[in-house]
Amino acid sequence: MAANATRRTFGQLLQQGWTEIPEIMASSGLAITGLVLGTYACYEYVKNDGDNRRYKKVYVIMRPDDPRVSKIKRE
Secondary structure (H helix, E strand, O other): OOOOOOOOOHHHHHHHHHHHOHHHHHHHHHHHHHHHHHHHHHHHHHHOOOOOOOOOOOOOOOOOOOHHHHHOOOO
């Protein structure tokens, strides 16, 4: 005879996991936090044109009508 399946909520499963394997639960929370912060940082980098460096190792030649010309930092 098969064992009866119990219905548990997500909160109860998290509580049981924290009781039985606290290291895994804590490190999983930190990993998720790191992924969220890393994703946000990459989004901000791309949104704010983070690759527009003043000194580059390779010269890039652009035409005056290129839309990237307006983003060049003047210093």
